[in-house]
Amino acid sequence: MQSRQDLAQIAAVDRELVKTRVHAMLDRLVAKDLPGLIAFFSDEVVFELIGNWSIFPFSGQLRGKDAWERALTTIYTHVENLGSTVHEVVIDGDRVALRRTTRLRNYGTGRVGDVxxxxxxxxxxxxxxxxxxxxxxLAIARLEEE
Incomplete structure (x- = not known):
């Protein structure tokens, strides 16, 4: 049987691993390393984007790594990810909540803004x-203004 202290140490290691993975995924976005990013996702990943993002061509949920990769490819043909500032990361077991500001440049308009x-x-x-x-x-709409 493991002590509370042992369990706390295991949880701390898991938290650090998850935090490291989250930051690595954001780094892959900036590096335009789509294969490296996709490697962090299961084959059965379910993705849902909430927001009126006109560059996102799909509605509802996407299922599967291939669909997720196609969506990311479409998104990143319209905008360039210039980096993210992570404000908060909350980890609870296998779940993570992350609040960030990402600087994007719209290829069509040339506008740069924080989202x-x-x-x-x-x-x-x-x-x-x-x-x-x-x-x-609203931030996405501003990037798309001519």
């Missing part, structure tokens, strides 16, 4: 199995 994003992730066996993302729709 507030909240991500809710669920991990299983070290991989992301669920992503729900809430995006600041």
């Amino acid at each position: 507030t994003i909240a991500d809710f992730l669920r991990f299983r066996d070290g991989l992301v199995v669920e992503v729900t993302e809430l995006v600041d729709s």
Whole structure:
């Protein structure tokens, strides 16, 4: 039987691993390393974007790594990710809530702006199995203004 102290240490290691993975995923976005990013997701990942993001061509949930990769490819043909500032990370077991500001440049308009994003992730066996993302729709609309 493990002591409370042992369990707390295991939890701390798991938290650090999850935090490290989250930051590594954001780094892959900036580096335009889509294969490296996709490697963090399970084959059965479920993704849902909430927000009026006109560059996102799908409605409802996306299911599967291939659909997720196609969506990311579409998004990043319209905008360039210039980096994120992570404001908060809350980890509760296999679930992660993340609030960040991401600087994007719209390729069509040339506009650069900060977009507030909240991500809710669920991990299983070290991989992301669920992503729900809430995006600041007004900030995206401003990037698209001619």
